[in-house]
Amino acid sequence: MKSRHVVRERSVHRGVAGLILTLLLAPLLALISSGPAHAVDTLCLPGPDKACIAGTIRTEDGPLADVKLTVTDEAGTVTEVTTGETGKWNVQVDKEGPYVVKIDEASLPKDLDVVKDNVTVKAKFGATMPALLTVRTASYSDSTSKFDQLLQSTVNGLRLGLLLALASVGLSLIYGTTGLSNFAHAEQVTLGGMLGYLLINVHGLNIWLGGLLVVILCAFSGYFQDRVLWQPLRRRGLGLTQMIIVTIGLSLALQYVYQYLVGAGTVRVVQDNPSVREFGSVTITNQSLVAMAISIVVLLAVGYALLRTRVGRATRAVSDNPALASASGIDTDKVIRLVWTVAMGLAGLSGLLYALVVNGVKWDSGLQILLLLFAAVTLGGLGTAFGALIGALIIGLVVEVSPVVGMPGDFKYATALLILILLLLVRPQGLLGKPQRVG
Amino acid sequence: MDTLQGILNGMMREAISPQTAAVAIAVIGLNIHLGFTGLLNFGQAGFMLLGAYGMAISVWHGLPFALGILLGLAAALIFALVLGVPTLKLRGDYLAIVTISAAEILRYIGRSSLLSDFTGAAQGIPGSQYREPFTNLSIFGSGSFTLIPFNYADVADGAAWVRIIGWLLLVALIVALVLVLRGRAGLAGGAKIGAATVISVVGVFLLFFLFPVPGQSTGVNGWWVRVVAWTLVAISTFVVFLLVRSPWGRLLRGVREDEDAIRSLGKNVFSIKMQALVIGGLFGAIGGMIYVLPASTQPDSMGRTLTFFCYTALLIGGAATIFGPVLGAVIFYTARIGIKYTLSAYVPSDWMNNQQTEQFSYIVVGVALMLIVIFRPQGILGNKRELRFDV
Amino acid sequence: SDSEGDAKPEASDTPTASDSAPAADAFTDDKCAANQTSADSFRVGGILPLTGSLAFLGPPEIAGVGLAVSDINAAGGVNGSKACHDVQDSGDSSDMSVSTASAGTLVASKPSVVIGAASSSVSLNVVDTFADNKITEVSPANTAVDLSGYSPWYFRTAPPDGVQGNALGTLISTDGYTKVGFLVFADTYGTGLRDVVEKTVKAAGGSCTYGCKGDGDEFPPGQTTFSSEVSGVIASKPDAIVILAFDETKSIVPELKSQGWDMSKTYFTDGNTSDFSKDFAKGTLKGAQGTIPGADPDATFKERLSGWAEVGEGAALKDYSYGAESYDATILAALAAVKGGATDSQTVRDNYAAVSGATDGKECKTYADCVALLKDGSEIHYTGPSGIGPIDDENDPSSAFVGIYTFNADNKNELTSTVEGSK
Amino acid sequence: MTSLQKDEPVTDTRKPVVEAKDVVAGYIPGVNILNGCSLVAYPGEMIGIIGPNGAGKSTLLKAMFGLVKVHSGTVMLGERDITNLRTNQLVEMGVGFVPQTNNVFPSLSIEENLRMGLYLRPKKARERLAAMWDLFPVLHDRRNQSAGALSGGERQSLAMARALMMEPSVLLLDEPSAGLSPVRQDETFLRTRRINKTGVCVVMVEQNARRCLQICDRGYVLDQGRDAYSGTGRELANDPKVIELYLGTLAKDVDEERDSH
Amino acid sequence: MSEHTIAPTGLADPAARQAMTAGFDPDPGAAKPDPILVVDNIVRQFGGMTAVDVGHLEVQRGLITALIGPNGAGKTTFFNLITGFDRPTSAKTGAHWSFDGRKLDKTSASSVAQAGMVRTFQLTKALSRMTVIENMMLGAQNQAGENLFKSMFHPVWRQQEREIEAKADELLQRFKLYEKKHDYAGSLSGGQRKLLEMARALMSDPKMIMLDEPMAGVNPALTQSLLGHIQSLRDEGMTVLFVEHDMHVVRHISDWVAVMAEGRLVAEGSADTVMSNPAVIDAYLGAHHDTDLGDDALLTDEALEEIAEEVAAEDAERQADEEAEGLR
């Protein structure tokens, strides 16, 4: 109820009633915005012919009480004021114009540096003018070492890269086996996060169990998708460009399914703040560490499966020449379905980890990184799973590191894309792609 | 009936909206890239953006309108060259990534606050800053103007069945157009084109006739920009028709099929692709200019989404066909509005609220898009036989 | 601020048995029929984000409009004719064709007023179309400075950036933070506010360490990873950080926390000063402060808004941003129509400023009260839940209250004081 | 010089291994490439199919192998009706196929290509690989190179080797000798014949017609989607109609010319 | 066979040709009186393996020269190099080749073709989604309508288009593809594609045509009639360089034969001389190349071993070469 009776510092025609109310409630306000009773604790209220000058004296460690300040007007009249327990001070003046606020260094504790001991502010009737004075402890350093920053952002970059890699390996696998650029892949990534939200946050499942379930469900969604959509389309001999449009349509539909079901805002998979670990100057959350570890393990497993197993070879065979693959006894449909299943499982995992690491998921979370995924896949060489891994790491690093080395922050994605373009100029087949033979 | 009429009116407005025309022109350009030359240009929105910004920035900063248009075209031309020189030697898929990336980079530059004095940053340039020279050219004079005097009284305000018949007629015309163009009507060569043109003209006239807002003013989003936009669509279509039925067009399709083969026949593949990229890009730029004339120039409005829509429109209409892009654009936008309005009018509000209905309608749009492509992969005008050899 | 916020009064969630709060079932959802126009009814068009990246702002705005229409009809309509609403989708700036189409539809439906759009980009896209067709457009949420006085047909009930920016800048400075870092959303909303806050802080003798004007460190809307921005801003060693963003805040805060930032030195704005109790672990935001222009709409109003949403939109509101502004925008329009004696858009425009108090009329709080005053022939000054001052000659609210909120241990924002700011 | 006309009944008491009966098949609905084409192969036989370009030879093989849809007629493998069965099922039944074009996996290495030939029975890979390395030493030397880099002839050898990996019981070959150097052509023919002698039924399409007819037990001449002539290899090779329509006289002329030197 | 009217080149007369080739020096890389193509020091390596290493080669104008050699000898790669589809590894260390007096060291593939040297591909490149006739018409050179600006004006190129089509029709008939004129090239059979490839190359009226195994997969009767056509083209003055494994074809039409093995030019001479060269027989033709394979006697282990040895010989030198390469 009290909230409805809050002080409203209304101006001119607000009338006396308001003022009285204000005064009645002043103690309440004081409770909030300044400390308990003290010399300056009466709140300064600017009025039609009154101006306030106010501020807080603090170091980076906290507010300083009992610091003396002088406020000098144009005419040279000096008013003294002392800071309260919360470091706050204010003065009411009845002339407009410049005032010099100066700190009395003698009233400060010994080991402090006064960086800025006076400031001039222009008082205006009806307004509170803040005045800022800077006091620092002796140990204060003004900046972070560039090297530390670089280190931190490199770690962040690796983290982003690994998560991108999980998703882009799947994208690359699908491209590799079927030639399809799956624009709906982003929505699969989002799906991972969304399912995570529903299972872990809403239904309160244990995070590991929930995570496992998410991956299984996503993998199943891949299986299902191929069963009801992609396989029939392949059977009908739909062209690749057409298929791309189908993926675009699917992506649109899925985005709005998420909006419809979960809403347009960001939701979080777990509510807790991640706990932090420090390695030298680098801080990283436990969640990120676990996510990175999981990504590495999964990526290694996928890589091994691709290179060393029969099925892995089969996926590449199918991508090369599907007709011949089936003439070799490979059930191409089965292989492709497997690829969809695995790819979607990976995308789901990536989405879940991504949602955990970046602290939330939204209907367009995946869409935002879609281009990065494609860039990673291309950078590494289209259709080569390992290329996708390397490409993703590079993209992740560029995105995180480029702002540190001086690129404006809003160009960080643009920089990643630019690097991609430049690299393709030098190595058109991508990092791991092979040039093709003519004739 | 009123609701139905409202929906039909909405669709009609969308069908002849200048932005539909703008997209149609951009798609005509994209058709040269994708349909005829096989260049996977996923950055058509980038070309549009350059055209739009080229014009808007110039006029905003006080240059003459004509110069603004030229600068917009020049920007697209340079973009095509800069993009083409390094990437046209790459394989098609890589071109897709490079173009989409380049277009995104353009968008990032457009919305960067570093250039805000020049580009207006994220918010872009308000239409009022650059539209005036264009509206001043209007042949309709200023203020309200009723293009077809009897339309409001006779049709738009009349019973809904008049409108429905109008629509049916229009659909019939489109079907006729499709039949003629796909050679089912037994016409060939000049007769075919002639018939197609006549049908199109009648169709456009019908559209205007059925168009429900009579008192469109001429300034911002009225008759003038519509007439200019659709005239440009017609001109673009005709130019493309001239281009692709010629040996030059044959070259394009050759490049689409196998570059090495074309090279071995002594044709300069790079130059052909570059010509295609530039021409298509210029159409994109013109589309971009039209796109922003009734609205405002904003970086985000010409991003990936728009490129995807262009692709969709192209494939719905039929890639590598002359009228496909225009038909596709009109159908895509009209159908989208139709779906939205129908759902919001007929889905009971205790099933879904306003917002959910809108969201649901996008789901339907997405699914409809998939279905169209699945069941008519060659597009409305496309040739099914060609698809068989899709590699 | 660093006071013992816990001792602060609880915001009361239970509605008071207020005189004006009708029971929930009294709300009506008066959708326009297709043939209703401003000729025979008070038709309120809406161009609000139902889909796209700002869709989460949609529900409170729709509820604001819907509730206003419901209240207007409860009070007997406008000059005897019924009010109705027709909300169209504005989409977002990535697909302008949505807003263009909606604008076309709205123009064709001949509304008395159009409420919208939420984002400045969309407004810029359609504002000329409305002006050209002589339709009054009132945005409940646009804050861009460039829109001040954009066209005689464009009004807004959200105060321009200057009002809130000043208040926030003053708040930060009086809290004694010298070096301020900004995490800014690259949109007119973010940059506009940032510019004002930065200016205010600098005027008080402070400085900007990150995300400053001209640095190009803004992040694009919809971005999901903020580690580099957060690292960047923390590395710049600010004393306080201002987050100027919408929904992204949910991802930014944990990132800040995990990189060791003390959240009590963080400031929010109206885009993200809201109830985060469902999003963060307890205590995460404790002590962080935020500003929202407009006096804190009292709990009754929020209840009613949400109550209407349950009737009209089938779900209670989770968020109330710009709900009050939408409500006031609609009520003001209706009052203007009453004052001018006609429901056409021209009349609404002509009287819009007058009913908002520009002519120094009598204050009145509800539609019914104001209508009664108008009927008596007096000039009025409508003071609705949004707490804006009279509309000035640039069609902006000339002044507005800015509420200062502190987050408690539950991550809920609680009003701590209110200051009045002006352009 | 008896040329057996198509419709002349051939009575044979043996049970066919593969048989195509009046197969009608095509790529596009409504356009039939094969118009009632029949072919039969008995145990241990080697069948050659020759015919002008575009006659439908490859299509016949593909139809038998399930790569082209059979509209009417049947394809039998022993007792089993395999019409329109999926290709990989046929492979499981022991049918091997070497296509005319695109017959390797260009981005897989040579060894991987060969392993693909044994996809269904990976256990035998080591043994079979060793056997192939013996037969095609060139391939062994380059086993880790990607097949896409191979020359036309090398590809052809690889394709052949891939099919031999699986030890099929029926082998369908589409122009296995095309692009091979003469000595390799001979080798291919003889090797195929030798495999055939081990009981594998071979059906091969060839443009190197004379050699094909020399070595095959029976031959079919396809024309316009029908089996126009059939008979033993030697009968066909000397049939004047076949010569006129199809074989031509080049080889004979050249040989005679050379002998007269 | 096809008795085309013989154009008045001196080389139309077989006797004149024989007289001419008899005068050629049979050493590999020997000079010719009027070479149209001169190649010097072309080396192409893939990794450690040398695919082509041709020191010097001249191709006589107006003759049909066959290029034969074992699989993987480097014939296709050689074609790729001189037609600009590949770049020699030795580009910086003095690789030169010139065509008709024009240096081609750095010329792009399309310019090479424009200069009059047109090639076909061993693995055919049909333009699938274009009709056969369109494929053909693309082959024609100097089309006004292929210019972007002129293309918009029908009258400018109408006449030329008709002429080109007429010519294409004629070729299609000869190549037995006329019935397929309006079919998509993607629907052609393997052999038909080969035919189309060749016919399309001929559309450009090249000075020299380079055919990569043109007759592989073409049925014998048609081969025979096409050879007649090629001969008549030669008689009209076209130079032909072709790769072929069918020795009947080589014997029948080639005036001169060059042999490549493991990337090098190892022998030159008339067909008869080259084919009686024991080295060529050993490594390329095989002892049985003109015996009847139908004889089951050949299926004995000995005979097969013998053949296997020959095949091994075909590979042996190359292997040695590779090893040498590896040692280096």
Ligand SMILES: Nc1ncnc2c1ncn2[C@@H]1O[C@H](COP(=O)(O)OP(=O)(O)OP(=O)(O)O)[C@@H](O)[C@H]1O
């Ligand atoms: N891009 C490449 N990468 C690696 N090796 C290659 C490449 N292209 C060709 N080679 C190798 O170079 C050698 C020569 O190949 P080329 O295709 O020129 O042979 P060819 O004489 O045409 O043989 P064929 O008669 O079988 O067609 C072959 O061993 C081949 O594997």
Ligand SMILES: Nc1ncnc2c1ncn2[C@@H]1O[C@H](COP(=O)(O)OP(=O)(O)OP(=O)(O)O)[C@@H](O)[C@H]1O
């Ligand atoms: N994919 C296809 N789509 C449509 N028609 C095709 C297709 N492939 C082949 N054809 C047509 O089928 C007919 C027979 O083709 P097929 O490949 O069976 O001939 P072939 O006898 O093997 O000839 P070749 O000796 O030239 O290989 C040809 O007329 C060809 O045009």
Ligand SMILES: [Mg+2]
């Ligand atoms: Mg064949």
Ligand SMILES: [Mg+2]
């Ligand atoms: Mg070769």
